[in-house]
Every structure is written in structure tokens, then in C-alpha cells.
Amino acid sequence: MAAESAVTTCYRHTKVESHVRCTRCDRYICPNCMREAAVGHQCVDCVKEGARSVRQARTAFGGRITTVPVVTGVLIGLNVLAYLAELVRPAVVDSFGMLGRGLVGGDGTHYLWQYPYGPDVHAEGLAGGEWYRLLTGPFLHLPATETPFGIVHIVLNMVSLWSLGRVVEAQLGRVRFLALYLLSALGGSVLVLLLAPDTLTVGASGAIFGLGAAYYVMARRLGYDMNAVNRYMAGLLLWLLISAGFASWQGHLGGLLAGGTLTLAYAYAPRDGRRTLVQAGAGVAVLALLAVLTWAKVSELTGGAA
Structure with missing residues (x-):
């Protein structure tokens, strides 16, 4: 009798x-x-x-290829949510708008x-330790309850944010883009602190000017x-000049400079294994510079008590 064959599983x-x-x-597999x-x-x-061994496709600047602007959509959503919070509670602007010093x-x-x-007042703004205003201010906009320009302000900024x-x-x-947006917003706030510390400012314009600078640098590189x-x-720079009469040109210019500087590092980093390290280092360097400038200015405003 023939031996029964072994069953493979x-x-x-x-x-x-x-x-x-x-x-x-060479292992056995079922359907x-x-x-x-x-x-x-x-x-x-x-x-x-x-799949892990296959090299992922990258853009010319080292980012992962994406067809859905997820980060852009999330940023727009955060701006809109912040604006709705302002409508419900207008004091949000005073509490979270960018302000260098105040009482x-x-x-x-x-x-x-x-x-x-005196003892009957206390400091507010960065001079009062409210450093979070550096990033919360760029997510707020002029309240519609105080000025007719309020709703126009956020609509124009969100349309520009979506387009750029x-x-x-x-x-x-996504990662490099988010870093660019936040550092541009931070750059705008820091220049406001340096040049107009007594002015309460709000708006995503500084970050959007940073995106505009990035678009220019990338276009030249490509x-x-x-x-x-x-x-x-030219239109962006003209708007920078025109807006000086009624908006925070300091925030616009600060965002433009920070965004342009960081994108230069993104665009001209060596295209080898060092690229990500150089780009990340540039981001850290911009952040460190902004932090040092902020600390120095707040120390000056508070007599060295920062």
C-alpha cells in the first residue's frame, strides 16, 4: 500500500x-x-x-508627493473655527491677538x-509672559462685529491661502509646508514685536506672504x-506698500522674509542624503533666530525680566 502523502497547509x-x-x-499560502x-x-x-524596500517618489524639494492639500485645508479650517470663536466671544481677540506689551x-x-x-494693573502681551500670542494671533482676524472689513479680511486671506x-x-x-507656514506666521509676529510692540495685530497675512515668497523661490528653482x-x-509687494496705511505691514514683511529664507534652504539644499538634514537644520536655525530676537526684545521691554 502506498504511503499517504503529507497534507500541506x-x-x-x-x-x-x-x-x-x-x-x-517559498512558503505555502492559501487563497x-x-x-x-x-x-x-x-x-x-x-x-x-x-513595499518597504521600494523607494518612495519625491518632489523636487524632497517632499512626499501628495495630490490632496490636506494641510492647507486643515489650516483654513482652524482659521475659520477661530473666527467663529471671535463671533461668539469677541474678547478672544484681546486675549489671543499678537501684542508685544500692554497693561x-x-x-x-x-x-x-x-x-x-502700578499695582492696580498688570502686564499683558509677551511682556506679561503670554508668548503663545506669537502663534495664536496669526489664526485670528478682524471681528465682523467691530468693523465692516472684518469678514472681508478673513475671506481674502482664506482665498489667498487656498490659491497659494x-x-x-x-x-x-505636508511636513515642509506646515513648517514653512508656521515659521512664516511666527516671523510676522516677531517683526511686529520688534517694530510695533504696542499694536494688537491679527491675521494670517504674514504666513500667506511667506507662502508667496516660497512660490517665487520655487518657481525660479524649477x-x-x-x-x-x-x-x-509685484502685486504682492504693491499690496505690502498699500496695506501699510491700514494693516500690519510689519507682519506682512516678517512673514515674507521668514518664508523666503526657509524656502531658499528647501530649494537649494544638496540633492543627496544630506538634503533632509540641511532643510531641517535651516528650519531650526530660523526658529532659533526668531526665538533669540523675541527674547531680546521682551527683555528690553521688561527691563531684563523676561
Whole structure:
């Protein structure tokens, strides 16, 4: 009598009889574990291992290729949510808008800064330790309840953010784009602190000017037709001059400088294994510079008590 042949089973489902082997690891696999390959079938584990070994496609600036502007959409959503909070509670602007120095009394009345100040008031703004205003201010906008320009302010900024953000995000990838946006916003706040510390400012314009600078740098690096790009930048700079009469030109210029500086590092970092390190280092350097400038100015405003 012939010996009964051994039954082979799937290596993942040991109770399922199987007669097909993975072409990569040669283990038996059942139909649920089979994945089509160029030749034959592979198991789930080998397919995962192969995916890890495949080099991911990157943009010209080292970011992962993405077709959906997720970060841009999230940033717009955060700005809109902050604006809705302002409508419900207008005091949000006074509490979270960008302000270098100010005084507030026990009844909530705001006063211009003087140092030293009496016991009936206390410091507010960065001079009062409210460093979070550097980033919360750029997510707020002029309240519609106080000025007709309020709703126009946020609408224009969000339209600009959508137009520029989805282009820049597609080129930089999500992580680099988010770093660019936040550092541009921070750069705008820091220049406001340095040049107009007594002025309460709000708006995403500084970050958007940073995106505009990034768009210009990337266009030159990629060899775009610069005629249209130059016209766009001329319009942006013209708006910078016009807005000086009624908006925070310091915030606009600070965002422009921070965004442009960081994007130069993104665009001209060596295209080898050092690229990510150089780009990350540039981001840290910009952040460190802004932090030092902020600390120095707040120390000056508070007589060294920062």
C-alpha cells in the first residue's frame, strides 16, 4: 500500500490546506493570503517587505508627493473655527491677538504700556509672559462685529491661502509646508514685536506672504516662465506698500522674509542624503533666530525680566 502523502497547509492559517507556494519565500499560502505578483503569487508578508524596500517618489524639494492639500485645508479650517470663536466671544481677540506689551486693569480696561507700572494693573502681551500670542494671533482676524472689513479680511486671506497653499504644499510635501507656514506666521509676529510692540495685530497675512515668497523661490528653482510669477510678486509687494496705511505691514514683511529664507534652504539644499538634514537644520536655525530676537526684545521691554 502506498504511503499517504503529507497534507500541506498555509503558514498563516494552519488549518487550511494549501498547495501554492509564495514565489519569494517559498512558503505555502492559501487563497486569502495570495497576492498577485509579476510571476506567480506572493504572501502578505513578502508584499509588505517589498513595499518597504521600494523607494518612495519625491518632489523636487524632497517632499512626499501628495495630490490632496490636506494641510492647507486643515489650516483654513482652524482659521475659520477661530473666527467663529471671535463671533461668539469677541474678547478672544484681546486675549489671543499678537501684542508685544500692554497693561490691563482689574475691570478689563486696556492701557498703553509704561514701565514700571502700578499695582492696580498688570502686564499683558509677551511682556506679561503670554508668548503663545506669537502663534495664536496669526489664526485670528478682524471681528465682523467691530468693523465692516472684518469678514472681508478673513475671506481674502482664506482665498489667498487656498490659491497659494495647495500649490506650495504639492511641491514641498505636508511636513515642509506646515513648517514653512508656521515659521512664516511666527516671523510676522516677531517683526511686529520688534517694530510695533504696542499694536494688537491679527491675521494670517504674514504666513500667506511667506507662502508667496516660497512660490517665487520655487518657481525660479524649477525654471518656470517668470513673467507671470513676477507679475504676481509685484502685486504682492504693491499690496505690502498699500496695506501699510491700514494693516500690519510689519507682519506682512516678517512673514515674507521668514518664508523666503526657509524656502531658499528647501530649494537649494544638496540633492543627496544630506538634503533632509540641511532643510531641517535651516528650519531650526530660523526658529532659533526668531526665538533669540523675541527674547531680546521682551527683555528690553521688561527691563531684563523676561
